[in-house]
Amino acid sequence: MENLKKALIGGKGSAESAMIxxxxxxxxxxxxxxxxxxxxFLVAEVLNELKALxxxxxxxxxxxxxxxxxxxxxxxxxxxxxxxxRNNQHFEVCFQVDSxxxxxxxxxxxxxxxxxxxxxxxxxxxxxxxxxxxxxxxxFQASIKKVTAAEFLGSKSxxxxxxxxxxxxxxxxxxxxxxxxxxxxxxxxxxxxxxxxMLALHNxxxxxxxxxxxxxxxxxxxxxxxxxxxxxxxxxxxxxTLICLHSSDNVELWNPEAPIATFWEIxxxxxxxxxxxxxxxxxxxxxxxxxxxxxxxxxRIQFIKRHKEQAAxxxxxSVCVDALSKLEAIFLMSxxxxxxxxxxxxxECFALMNEEAHLVxxxxxxxxxxxxxxxxxxxxFGNESQKVTTGRTALQKRIxxxxxxxxxxxxxxxxxxxxxxxxxxxxTQALTNYPFKEFPPIESSKISAVRRADSGIYxxxxxxxxxxxxxxxxxxxxxxxxxxxINAEAFSGFVCIH
Numbered sequence: 001m002e003n004l005k006k007a008l009i010g011g012k013g014s015a016e017s018a019m020i021x022x023x024x025x026x027x028x029x030x031x032x033x034x035x036x037x038x039x040x041f042l043v044a045e046v047l048n049e050l051k052a053l054x055x056x057x058x059x060x061x062x063x064x065x066x067x068x069x070x071x072x073x074x075x076x077x078x079x080x081x082x083x084x085x086r087n088n089q090h091f092e093v094c095f096q097v098d099s100x101x102x103x104x105x106x107x108x109x110x111x112x113x114x115x116x117x118x119x120x121x122x123x124x125x126x127x128x129x130x131x132x133x134x135x136x137x138x139x140f141q142a143s144i145k146k147v148t149a150a151e152f153l154g155s156k157s158x159x160x161x162x163x164x165x166x167x168x169x170x171x172x173x174x175x176x177x178x179x180x181x182x183x184x185x186x187x188x189x190x191x192x193x194x195x196x197x198m199l200a201l202h203n204x205x206x207x208x209x210x211x212x213x214x215x216x217x218x219x220x221x222x223x224x225x226x227x228x229x230x231x232x233x234x235x236x237x238x239x240x241t242l243i244c245l246h247s248s249d250n251v252e253l254w255n256p257e258a259p260i261a262t263f264w265e266i267x268x269x270x271x272x273x274x275x276x277x278x279x280x281x282x283x284x285x286x287x288x289x290x291x292x293x294x295x296x297x298x299x300r301i302q303f304i305k306r307h308k309e310q311a312a313x314x315x316x317x318s319v320c321v322d323a324l325s326k327l328e329a330i331f332l333m334s335x336x337x338x339x340x341x342x343x344x345x346x347x348e349c350f351a352l353m354n355e356e357a358h359l360v361x362x363x364x365x366x367x368x369x370x371x372x373x374x375x376x377x378x379x380x381f382g383n384e385s386q387k388v389t390t391g392r393t394a395l396q397k398r399i400x401x402x403x404x405x406x407x408x409x410x411x412x413x414x415x416x417x418x419x420x421x422x423x424x425x426x427x428t429q430a431l432t433n434y435p436f437k438e439f440p441p442i443e444s445s446k447i448s449a450v451r452r453a454d455s456g457i458y459x460x461x462x463x464x465x466x467x468x469x470x471x472x473x474x475x476x477x478x479x480x481x482x483x484x485x486i487n488a489e490a491f492s493g494f495v496c497i498h
Contacts, residue, residue, distance in 0.1 A: 005046050008053065015053070016065055022050050023072055026079035034122050040083055047080060051090035060100055073106035078113055085124040095135040097142045101181040104139060108188045111136075115196040126196055133202035136189070137218055143186050144221050147231070150179045187234045190225065194241040201245070201253040208257030215254040215262070219245070219270050226292070227277040229284050239292045242270060246299035248306045260307055261314030267300060268323035275326040279333070279419075290334065290345050293327070297352040304359050312360050327353060328378075328412025332483075333420055335399050336475035338468045340392050343399070351382020377405040396475055403482035413486055424476045431473060439469060 004025075007018030026047060029039040054061055054073050063069050077091060093099050094107035115126045193200040200218055203211040222245075225231070225238035244250065246267065255262035271293065278289050304311040314320070327349070334346035380402050384395075406413065423440060430439045 001042050001045060005049065008046060008049050016063060016067065019050060019053060019061075020067060020072065022046050023076050023079065026050070026083065027075050030079055030082040030123070031120070043083070047083065047087075048090070050076060051080060055090045055093060055103060057093050057099055057103065060102065070102055070106050070109065073102070074109045074113070077106060077110035081110070081114060082123050085128055095132065095139065097138060101178065101185055104143075105181065105185045105188065108136075108139075108185060108192055111199070112188060112192045112195055115192065115199075127198070130198050130202045131204075133199050134214075136192070136199055137214065140186075140189050140193075141217070141221060143182055143189065144224065146182045147179070147186060148224070150175070150182070183231050183234060186225065186231070187237060190222070190234060190237045190241050194237065194244050197245055197250045197253070201250065208255050211257075212255040212262050212266070216266055216269065219266055220273075223270055223273045223277075227274065227289075236288075239289075243292065243295045243299060246296055246303070248299075248303045251303050258314075260310055263303060264314040264320050265317060267296070268317075268320040271296060272319060272323040272326050275323070275330045279326075279330050286334075286337075287339065287342050287345065290330075290342065290349070293330075294345060294349050294352065297349060297356065301352065301356050301359065304356065315360055324353065324357075325410065325412035325415070328410065329416040329419070332413055332416035332479075335403075336420065336472065336479040338471040338475065340395065343392075343395060347381035347384055347399075350378045354379045354382065377402050392471075396478060400478045400482040403479065404485065406483060407485035409486040413483065417480065417483055417486060420476055420479055424473065424480060427469065427473050427476070431469065434466075 004018045004022055007014040008022065009015070010018075022043065025039070026043045029037060029043050032039060034040075054076055061069060061073075063072075077094075080088060080091075091107060094103040111126070111129065114129075119125060201215065203214055206214070219242070222238045222242050225234050226242060228235050251263050251267075252259040254266055274289070274293060274296075278286065278293070331346040331349050331353075334342050337343055337346075381399075384398050384402070426440045
């Protein structure tokens, strides 16, 4: 140990080798029971020097042997925490927003390991660090700003003058490396919050409205990441964390002073934002994003059932109605999709909307927050989705039969009808003028097969993709005709033939 201690403060090569040895020794000492642990007393002599070398913001450690420095720093942090979690002043620098990303990353990866690894009985638990939750949230918001700013600058780089591009190219490698590090930090932060939501929601010294504002800001950050197509791995993890935070136990932490009213406000805001982002033909991975909405609806129903007596508190705020209207619109528009899995999922989601609305109506003595989900026609979608179908054509016929029973206009179904009509008109023009008319965009996973062309220029499509457009046009035609009853009042001056 004396030789290791001398080597730590010696030359570059010997210091790095000694550092690796000390970290491994510290790590090994944590697996020995406290009663028999002589090693922990030995490593305590070098632990402070080790942390001072690895976690020095004025002189970040650079490996000359190709050692993964983040892994080394993570091992050091975890070992130090398990040896003596109170002696961690050297790691305070990692919580600072302006500290090097490698410091923050090693800290977050270490916290994740502490939260997820099966704990030995003498190891301190992650709950002793819950008081750091606010600093982690600040780090999370700062990292989101850095990543989104980098993406914005990257998207505008093609518009710079050649001289500016040349100047930027000199820094391109460093900028990309920093961006990748920030994305990795975001990923591990989101994984950490998913592993232990208390690190995201712990607010012991705040009053109710402050806790609610903090929860709303945190949820907004997750929604932004979930809908980002540029960082798919972070997107999926953020969506899973949103679903996790909608578990009943976690919802009650959004604002312990008013959990039910806060649930309706924040959850409806999340649902509305996600549904709005899912609307439109350019959305990528539509099926996956609709599954996220489905899981959120299931979690909402679980929470309502837990609070049967008071679940209707706060349901009449505008964002709650807006969220349900947006869901109605997105699920209706999914019914004419050329992908059968999307159609079936939309039908299942209608059943969940009905279940939630009926629960709230029953608990609130007969009132209802939104008439659309209670329509018996929508309820039938859930039953139809469970039946074995003979094909897409048969499924569409059953859907059209159900839609013909809907004759009351709501903000949701009116929006779905108008947007569908707009797309149907564009697609009709493209098909009737094929191949001289530009086609409207479709889901990103398919549009890669299309050779883009400006309007009026020859635009030939592969046969498979052309069939998808024709199938979509056929489904939209049936959809508009079947749901046309909601516009009966608007066209009452005309003779309507059905």
